[in-house]
Amino acid sequence: xxxxxxxxxxxxxxxxxxxxxxxxxxxxxxxxxxxxxxxxxxxxxxxxxxxxxxxxxxxxxxxxxxxxxxxxxxxxxxxxxxxxxxxxxxxxxxxxxxxxxxxxxxxxxxxxxxxxxxxxxxxxxxxxxxxxxxxxxxxxxxxxxxxxxxxxxxxxxxxxxxxxxxxxxxxxxxxxxxxxxxxxxxxxxxxxxxxxxxxxxxxxxxxxxxxxxxxxxxxxxxxxxxxxxxxxxxxxxxxxxxxxxxxxxxxxxxxxxxxxxxxxxxxxxxxxxxxxxxxxxxxxxxxxxxxxxxxxxxxxxxxxxxxxxxxxxxxxxxxxxxxxxxxxxxxxxxxxxxxxxxxxxxxxxxxxxxxxxxxxxxxxxxxxxxxxxxxxxxxxxxxxxxxxxxxxxxxxxxxxxxxxxxxxxxxxxxxxxxxxxxxxxxxxxxxxxxxxxxxxxxxxxxxxxxxxxxxxxxxxxxxxxxxxxxxxxxxxxxxxxxxxxxxxxxxxxxxxxxxxxxxxxxxxxxxxxxxxxxxxxxxxxxxxxxxxxxxxxxxxxxxxxxx
Amino acid sequence: xxxxxxxxxxxxxxxxxxxxxxxxxxxxxxxxxxxxxxxxxxxxxxxxxxxxxxxxxxxxxxxxxxxxxxxxxxxxxxxxxxxxxxxxxxxxxxxxxxxxxxxxxxxxxxxxxxxxxxxxxxxxxxxxxxxxxxxxxxxxxxxxxxxxxxxxxxxxxxxxxxxxxxxxxxxxxxxxxxxxxxxxxxxxxxxxxxxxxxxxxxxxxxxxxxxxxxxxxxxxxxxxxxxxxxxxxxxxxxxxxxxxxxxxxxxxxxxxxxxxxxxxxxxxxxxxxxxxxxxxxxxxxxxxxxxxxxxxxxxxxxxxxxxxxxxxxxxxxxxxxxxxxxxxxxxxxxxxxxxxxxxxxxx
Numbered sequence: 066x067x068x069x070x071x072x073x074x075x076x077x078x079x080x081x082x083x084x085x086x087x088x089x090x091x092x093x094x095x096x097x098x099x100x101x102x103x104x105x106x107x108x109x110x111x112x113x114x115x116x117x118x119x120x121x122x123x124x125x126x127x128x129x130x131x132x133x134x135x136x137x138x139x140x141x142x143x144x145x146x147x148x149x150x151x152x153x154x155x156x157x158x159x160x161x162x163x164x165x166x167x168x169x170x171x172x173x174x175x176x177x178x179x180x181x182x183x184x185x186x187x188x189x190x191x192x193x194x195x196x197x198x199x200x201x202x203x204x205x206x207x208x209x210x211x212x213x214x215x216x217x218x219x220x221x222x223x224x225x226x227x228x229x230x231x232x233x234x235x236x237x238x239x240x241x242x243x244x245x246x247x248x249x250x251x252x253x254x255x256x257x258x259x260x261x262x263x264x265x266x267x268x269x270x271x272x273x274x275x276x277x278x279x280x281x282x283x284x285x286x287x288x289x290x291x292x293x294x295x296x297x298x299x300x301x302x303x304x305x306x307x308x309x310x311x312x313x314x315x316x317x318x319x320x321x322x323x324x325x326x327x328x329x330x331x332x333x334x335x336x337x338x339x340x341x342x343x344x345x346x347x348x349x350x351x352x353x354x355x356x357x358x359x360x361x362x363x364x365x366x367x368x369x370x371x372x373x374x375x376x377x378x379x380x381x382x383x384x385x386x387x388x389x390x391x392x393x394x395x396x397x398x399x400x401x402x403x404x405x406x407x408x409x410x411x412x413x414x415x416x417x418x419x420x421x422x423x424x425x426x427x428x429x430x431x432x433x434x435x436x437x438x439x440x441x442x443x444x445x446x447x448x449x450x451x452x453x454x455x456x457x458x459x460x461x462x463x464x465x466x467x468x469x470x471x472x473x474x475x476x477x478x479x480x481x482x483x484x485x486x487x488x489x490x491x492x493x494x495x496x497x498x499x500x501x502x503x504x505x506x507x508x509x510x511x512x513x514x515x516x517x518x519x520x521x522x523x524x525x526x527x528x529x530x531x532x533x534x535x536x537x538x539x540x541x542x543x544x545x546x547x548x549x550x551x552x553x554x555x556x557x558x559x560x561x562x563x564x565x566x567x568x569x570x571x572x573x574x575x576x577x578x579x580x581x582x583x584x585x586x587x588x589x590x591x592x593x594x595x596x597x598x599x600x601x602x603x604x605x606x607x608x609x610x611x612x
Numbered sequence: 613x614x615x616x617x618x619x620x621x622x623x624x625x626x627x628x629x630x631x632x633x634x635x636x637x638x639x640x641x642x643x644x645x646x647x648x649x650x651x652x653x654x655x656x657x658x659x660x661x662x663x664x665x666x667x668x669x670x671x672x673x674x675x676x677x678x679x680x681x682x683x684x685x686x687x688x689x690x691x692x693x694x695x696x697x698x699x700x701x702x703x704x705x706x707x708x709x710x711x712x713x714x715x716x717x718x719x720x721x722x723x724x725x726x727x728x729x730x731x732x733x734x735x736x737x738x739x740x741x742x743x744x745x746x747x748x749x750x751x752x753x754x755x756x757x758x759x760x761x762x763x764x765x766x767x768x769x770x771x772x773x774x775x776x777x778x779x780x781x782x783x784x785x786x787x788x789x790x791x792x793x794x795x796x797x798x799x800x801x802x803x804x805x806x807x808x809x810x811x812x813x814x815x816x817x818x819x820x821x822x823x824x825x826x827x828x829x830x831x832x833x834x835x836x837x838x839x840x841x842x843x844x845x846x847x848x849x850x851x852x853x854x855x856x857x858x859x860x861x862x863x864x865x866x867x868x869x870x871x872x873x874x875x876x877x878x879x880x881x882x883x884x885x886x887x888x889x890x891x892x893x894x895x896x897x898x899x900x901x902x903x904x905x906x907x908x909x910x911x912x913x914x915x916x917x918x919x920x921x922x923x924x925x926x927x928x929x930x931x932x933x934x935x936x937x938x939x940x941x942x943x944x945x946x947x948x949x950x951x952x953x954x955x956x957x958x959x
Binding site for chain 1: 748749750770771772773799800801816817828830831832833834835836837838839840841842845847850851852861862863866867868869870871873874875876877878879880882883884885886887888889890896901904905906907908909911912913915919921922923924925926927928929930931932933934935936937938939940941942943944945946947948949950951952953954955956
């Protein structure tokens with residue numbers, strides 16, 4: 066997100082979901098859209114029925130491949146090579162948008178020469194994709210002026226996540242596929258209100274509306290609005306907080322509705338961090354794996370029990386309504402925060418959630434025109450600066466704040482490569498039925514009955530090599546830990562690569578994953594780490610004998 | 613635009629419109645069963661037949677496109693008799709168990725039988741008998757109630773792109789099922805359930821939870837992924853008894869398995885209901901809100917005094933609302949005094 070914001074001005078999806086059906090080319094990279102955003106996949110299928118061509122790039126034969134004109138089955142962590150390779154072809158074929166490059170961008174020539182080395186042959190060698198497919202995909206994207214790129218964590222959850230995003234932006238800039246209807250760059254948000262939590266500035270470096278904390282005039286504005294002096298330096302990112310808790314510089318943590326024990330990389334490190342805190346308060350709807358480590362647990366209302374708004378992946382602010390009342394003494398988060406703040410000597414009194422949104426809108430013009438009354442039946446996408454403004458479906462209609470920079474990006478392999486002891490690449494993600502840490506979906510009996518067991522996907526050839534049958538239990542270990550899990554043979558994954566869904570606490574993928582971080586935005590490399598897989602008998606034989 | 617008359621009323625509609633679309637657009641209601649406005653026309657049920665001047669036989673209005681000067685009658689004694697006959701035939705092989713049927717109150721067949729006063733006894737005879745044996749936990753398939761309208765087949769193919777089911781066999785033995793008549797094993801999005809005009813397809817979790825008596829509908833936004841589908845929670849008492857979505861929502865009424873069937877966590881017995889404080893023994897003990905919040909505030913204040921505000925951090929949630937997230941960071945920044953606030957965007 067930070068990567069995209071630095072280039073175009075905003076980190077959000079540049080198109081709306083509605084525009085998908087008007088696209089000619091849909092390029093899906095690092096997104097298992099059919100399983101993680103099923104209803105957006107429906108829009109893509111609608112576009113496909115109207116003649117749109119789909120390109121899918123993924124280490125696994127994900128369900129959207131069924132609709133793809135070209136499927137680019139790349140090795141995990143080689144996205145930069147693929148995208149640079151495609152740009153190389155587009156430039157060689159002269160398919161770039163010269164007018165757009167001339168008027169809206171800078172640094173084209175230097176960037177162009179950085180592409181020289183990414184010939185189709187070299188790209189094939191790095192990514193494992195046949196060069197004919199790379200050329201075909203590049204020509205399809207390069208020729209179209211109504212082409213949307215869609216990506217999720219398959220792009221961002223790498224040590225080179227920001228660079229991955231930059232190479233996507235380069236490709237869109239090269240062809241001018243941005244700033245118009247039906248064309249753009251679209252990070253699909255994985256959670257109901259990631260967009261909103263970011264907009265509201267649950268981020269250590271910005272105030273609401275991405276206004277930087279280290280700019281004095283910005284800080285003055287918020288100090289005036291909130292009536293207290295505010296700290297001038299950026300705070301710690303979530304991943305840094307865990308490290309600070311381990312080294313003892315962070316003493317207390319207030320966690321609202323998060324389950325880092327399951328969702329953060331390197332679970333042992335996370336638990337150590339939480340156990341090392343002097344005081345941990347967790348506010349949640351369930352006794353999560355994280356809440357188990359707390360000193361105080363506060364029972365919260367879930368989204369069906371309160372009023373408010375969520376901002377979806379296309380920046381659309383939509384109503385959340387109370388359908389039932391919360392169980393027992395559980396309360397909505399808003400009233401809990403207000404009471405806690407009062408007890409801390411900083412009273413915040415709002416009569417309704419709408420008053421909070423109004424204050425938010427006064428401090429961030431993009432939300433100024435959105436009121437509960439206006440979004441009664443249909444949400445409005447920001448920017449919406451006034452009560453008369455209809456909202457904004459696609460971004461940059463009126464151009465960009467500054468020239469778009471082309472950025473030369475070198476290909477670097479993932480932080481952890483395979484070796485003799487850890488010969489498989491593990492990649493992680495979600496499946497269709499479960500959701501994230503599973504605290505909600507795993508408490509739905511039907512879902513749990515159908516998809517309640519953890520599994521590792523691996524190619525049958527790898528299974529044979531290890532000496533196991535489909536359905537056997539195996540032990541998977543990395544440098545950070547090990548899990549016992551059922552093997553699921555599938556040809557949708559290439560030999561040498563394996564996949565574990567992140568949802569299952571009893572065989573948590575994040576026991577294994579690498580907590581190496583992207584240096585720009587501190588995102589961990591969930592998508593690539595090296596593991597070994599052992600059959601259970603071999604594991605028993607390997608146990609040290611008693612002396 | 614094409615001009616024609618429907619029931620002697622002059623109307624003008626876009627080219628390529630069907631007669632049914634032309635009628636609907638002008639407020640003229642034509643009964644249908646297999647037609648669904650978001651799916652391609654099928655022309656299977658023959659309920660939408662109309663008479664067109666110059667054509668020897670009634671035509672299905674859902675598959676016949678309009679032409680200039682066409683004269684259409686949507687309701688004549690002959691046509692109404694024909695519709696009644698179609699309904700009699702459908703109901704002759706339908707378990708008329710509306711008393712216990714999950715679809716009662718929202719069943720298109722029931723409404724038409726009511727409107728035409730058809731009981732289905734005129735042609736009573738052999739019935740299709742199918743054993744219910746589907747092991748999946750999401751979708752109940754009662755194929756004896758299936759009227760073979762084909763909406764489920766079309767939605768699964770055209771909207772979902774899955775093609776999990778299709779027509780099989782012929783004539784009286786026709787039925788809709790997965791390949792090899794296996795159990796359903798698909799994405800379980802429930803799109804088929806949402807377009808089924810009868811009680812043939814329903815949600816397993818809905819059974820006997822509530823149909824329409826005392827059921828309220830509340831429109832809200834799905835709590836799972838970032839697509840932000842508009843959901844309608846059907847609520848009875850203090851329990852969500854089913855979830856649906858309206859066709860005019862941004863997601864056009866389509867949902868996924870989590871959105872449609874993943875609401876049961878709300879009433880889970882695992883829900884936290886009381887504030888808890890960990891005692892010296894290491895056990896959690898239930899406490900009051902006042903005690904829990906004062907205890908928390910005292911700890912935060914103590915740490916702030918001893919180590920400064922930057923020794924405190926807050927992790928907010930992409931699951932919470934905009935308002936809660938705004939207030940959370942305001943509390944951490946202005947109430948505690950640190951910028952140590954983040955959420956799980958990257959995780």
